[in-house]
Amino acid sequence: MIYKKYGKTGKEISAIGFGGMRFPKTGDTYDHDKCADIVVRANELGVNYFDTAPGYNDDHSELIMSHAFKSMKKPFYVSTKSSRKDGSKLREQLETSLKRMNLEKINFFHIWCILSLDDYRSRMVKGGAYEAALKAKEEGLIEHIVFSTHCTGDEIETIVNEGCFEGMTVGYNILNFPFRQKGLEAAYKKGLGIATMNPLGGGLIPQKADYFNFIKSEDDKNVVDAALRFNASHDEITTVLAGMSSIDEVIQNCKVGDNLVKLDQNKLKEIEARLFNSMDKLCTGCRYCEYCPKEIPVSKYMLSYNNHILGNTQDVLDNLKNHWGIKQEDVKDCIECGLCEGKCTQHLPIISRLKEIGAFEEISK
Ligand code: SF4
Ligand code: SF4
Incomplete structure (x- = not known):
């Protein structure tokens, strides 16, 4: 497994991170032993970043992670989140996460799911989410305050340049990368660590593997490999969060993290051209259509x-x-x-x- 520096935090993070939102169900619920085995196997293969959140997998994800942490032998870091805007509500959620996972601190705590600049500002007000996170950091309950967002590249640039965060998690994949590339570059330049979520386009890429066959290069066995390798090969991206539902998927995904080829600007342009030529009916997220007089996004x-x-x-x-x-x-x-x-x-x-x-x-x- 290749490890990369997460911004200026001094932490080295595995190129493939564990996204804890796709655990398999057994019947109507989750078998915590079975799901925890998947997490433990990832740690054995070198994954050291484990991302979870309240609510994931019908609120079982943090509990499954907690169960797995007890058996993990290699060092690891935990990421969880709160979307609460009110400071006291965020604090409540943080304390619940700590208790459920039996942890003294959260390594990467996300101000979760910032949807726009107005939404960002609402988290930064006095008595709001960010202030509460900062206080928890001073108390040692949070190690690094980061954010996750679905904003555009320009909006992300504004947020990172205000300098409040040490890292971010963004949706970024081979199908939509022009939409957020500017934000990714701005965050990297500012020295933030970057985790990317949704590398498989919400499952679209494996579901429509024939359609997306054009994204494969000679190093890729299948479209999933191609999509993960695309993200992981960016210098800017510290870790690619892959949602893993089985031990087989863990093994397949970790192999991608063992073998990365640097993607330079020329290679990115080549992929972009392939994307634009092949996705004739699909939107690529390039955003040339912006500036609608009615402000329609x-x-x-x-x-x-x-x-x-x-x-x-x-x-x-x-x-x-x-x-x-x-x-x-x-x-x-x-x-x-x-x-x-x-x-x-x-x-x-x-x-x-x-x-x-x-x-x-x-x-x-
Ligand atoms: S609608 Fe067209 S211009 Fe707008 S982001 Fe999609 S592909 Fe680009
Ligand atoms: S008003 Fe309609 S047609 Fe005109 S730019 Fe906006 S979305 Fe496009």
Whole structure:
């Protein structure tokens, strides 16, 4: 396993991290022994970053992790999160996480799921989330305060340049990287550690392996390898959080972390060109369509719409609500001026897709 420096924290983190949100169910619930074995195996193979959160896996994830930690022989770091905006509520959640995982401190504590700059500001107010995290850090309950976000590259740049965080976790993958690349570069330049989540495009890449075959290079056995290697090979990215559901997946993912090839700007451009040429119907997240006069976040709607093209219409609605935090009905604000379509690098029929998204509400009922 290759290890990389997590920003300026002095910590060396495994290139593949454990994403604790995809544990397998046995019947209606989770067999904690069986799930913990998956975590322990990852640690045996060199993974030292374990990411969990309240609520993951019907709130079982932190408990499964805790169970696994008791048997882990190699050193490891724990990441968990709180999305509470109110300081006292964040403190409550932090204390619950510490108690559940039987830990004295959280190594990487996330101000969780920042959706926009307004949302960021709401976490930074007096008596708010960040202030409570800072106090907990002074008390030794948190080692490093970091954030996770679904913001655009520009918004991420603003957040990191305000200098409050030591690291961040962002959704970044071979299908959407132009959307956040600027933020990634800004964070790296500022000396933050960077974990990336969602490297498999929410499962789309393995589900549609034939479609995404074009992302493979000669070193990759399959599209999952290709997608993980793409993230892990970035200098900027410290660790790639892969959600692992079985010991076989742990073994496969850890092999990627053993063998990385540096991705320089030329290689990235080559992949970007392949992506743009091959995904003729899909949005690539390049964001050339921005600056809509009605302030519609077109790229977010079009990235969500990708799920519909790939056969998962319900995921469009889930993605709008849970990933982006934007409203389906706001597509109705479109005045059909055509500015976005004129700029779209993929020549997508944005106006008609927005209309379709608006209609999905009726379809899903
Ligand atoms: S066509 Fe609609 S979404 Fe596109 S720029 Fe004009 S108002 Fe915005
Ligand atoms: S809609 Fe077109 S221009 Fe906008 S992000 Fe997607 S591909 Fe790029």
